[in-house]
Each structure stands twice: as structure tokens, then as C-alpha cells.
Amino acid sequence: MNNHVHVTVRLADGGSVLLRPLTGGEVSVLETVFDGLSPQSRHQRFLVPMPRLPGAHRRSLADVDGHRHVAWVALVDGVPVGIARYIRTELHTAELAFEVADAHQGRGIGSALVDAVTTVARDHGIRYLEATVEPGNRASEALLSRVGIRLRMSDGLLEGRGEPRVAPSGSPVNRRAVLALAGQLARSSSTAAATSSSWRSEPCLATS
Numbered sequence: 500m501n502n503h504v505h506v507t508v509r510l511a512d513g514g515s516v517l518l519r520p521l522t523g524g525e526v527s528v529l530e531t532v533f534d535g536l537s538p539q540s541r542h543q544r545f546l547v548p549m550p551r552l553p554g555a556h557r558r559s560l561a562d563v564d565g566h567r568h569v570a571w572v573a574l575v576d577g578v579p580v581g582i583a584r585y586i587r588t589e590l591h592t593a594e595l596a597f598e599v600a601d602a603h604q605g606r607g608i609g610s611a612l613v614d615a616v617t618t619v620a621r622d623h624g625i626r627y628l629e630a631t632v633e634p635g636n637r638a639s640e641a642l643l644s645r646v647g648i649r650l651r652m653s654d655g656l657l658e659g660r661g662e663p664r665v666a667p668s669g670s671p672v673n674r675r676a677v678l679a680l681a682g683q684l685a686r687s688s689s690t691a692a693a694t695s696s697s698w699r700s701e702p703c704l705a706t707s
Contacts, residue, residue: 504683505574506676508611514575516608518615518677520684521570521582526561528572531579535600543636544598546656560584565685566623571615573599573608583612585619591626592660595648597639607671609642614672617646617663619681625663632657 505517521528533541533552541549545556563570563584570584583597595616599609620628630648632639634657640650647664650657 504680506615506673506680508671508673510607510611510671512606514606516580516606516611517574518571518611518672519574520565520681521561521563521572521584522684523563524561525572526557528579529557529560529582532572532582532598532600535580535602536598537601540598540601540604543633543639544596546631546633565681569616569619569623569681571612571619573603573612575603575608581608581612583609583616585616585625585628587625588629591624593620593625593628595620595628595630595643595646597642604638609638610645611672613642613646614670614674615677618665618672618674618677621663621665622678622681627660628663629660630658632659 505519508516508518510516530552536544538548538550560570562568567587568584570582572579573581580603581597581599583595585593585595587593595613597609597612597616599612617628628646628648630643630650632643632650634652634655636657640657643650643659645664647661648659649661650659652658
């Protein structure tokens with residue numbers, strides 16, 4: 500996806516971050532964010548030790564379609580530093596996950612990403628969000644609580660479910676711009692799919 504359009508978010512520390520949808524196959528973006536995570540952050544995100552990103556994980560995380568699987572990336576100075584995503588588990592339910600490179604944690608980037616993704620989720624008819632968190636990950640617990648997910652201990656992990664809650668009106672994220680960009684990507688994807696389908700449906704004419 501070239502010439503990306505972004506949503507600019509001003510951060511409380513005076514800096515800014517650009518948000519945009521992740522498109523299918525952007526493996527390099529996933530790897531850049533993963534490389535920016537410490538071993539502890541990787542464990543908190545994937546819930547197991549993860550010294551490298553296995554091929555199966557790369558393919559799964561890059562398999563976004565803008566509807567069943569939606570992901571947004573945050574960029575600082577053109578470098579991907581965070582990703583948030585939801586993946587539908589049922590028609591009106593989706594699992595939420597996010598990560599931010601250690602060098603940029605505590606700046607509000609995770610909150611901005613989750614705000615963007617939950618905004619799209621609500622617009623796409625998602626009524627319930629689910630999440631799983633490692634105990635002790637206070638920042639993620641607080642963020643999930645703000646968006647309506649109540650966590651409870653289950654088999655050694657914190658798991659929760661809730662109706663996606665709109666963040667306070669003071670959020671720095673321009674939700675109209677988020678939905679406009681998400682809609683633009685969806686229309687582009689639909690056009691590409693229709694073109695591909697039309698091409699495949701062309702009859703194969705034999706000549707003698």
C-alpha cells in the first residue's frame with residue numbers, strides 16, 4: 500500500500516504519531532514493531548517466550564482484510580512503533596490485542612491505537628470485545644478497563660469481555676478521520692476483489 504493516508508494524533512508529551520490501517524501482507528511492519536519489543540514485552544503480548552516471530556505468526560498477523568481482521572499501525576518519524584488489532588471470533592464478537600515498542604511506551608500511543616481500532620470495531624457491528632492479559636501488566640489492564648473490558652483471573656491469566664466503550668470526548672484521536680480512512684481502505688479492497696473476481700470469471704476460449 501503506497502502513499503498511505505494517515506490520521507495524525509498529538510500526544511500529551513508534545514510529540515505526534517501517525518495512525519493508519521495495516522494492509523494484508525505488510526510483514527515488514529510486523530517485524531519492525533516486534534524488534535522494538537523487549538523480551539518481557541514480547542512475553543506480555545504473546546503470553547509465551549518469543550525470541551523471534553515464527554513464520555506461522557507472521558502469516559497470521561499479516562492476514563488482515565479490513566473486516567474480519569482489522570489492524571492499525573502507529574508510526575513515529577516514519578518508523579512503525581505499535582500495532583493494535585481485532586479479530587472476529589463470532590459475528591458480533593472480536594478479540595483485541597495491541598503492542599507498543601518499549602522506547603515509546605508510556606506516551607499514549609497504545610491508547611490512541613486502541614481508540615482507533617475500537618472505533619472501527621463499533622462501526623463494523625462488533626458488540627463485544629475480548630482480551631487476555633498476563634497478570635501484572637498494569638498498563639494493559641488499565642487500558643482494557645477504559646474501553647469496557649473487565650478482566651478476571653482464569654487458569655493463571657487475566658481474561659475479560661465487555662461492550663466496546665467510547666473513550667472520553669477529550670481523546671486526541673479524530674474518530675471521524677479514522678472511520679473515513681477505514682472506509683476508504685474497505686472500498687479500495689472491495690474494488691480490487693471485484694476486479695480480481697471479474698478477471699477470474701472470464702471464459703477461457705479455446706482456439707484451433
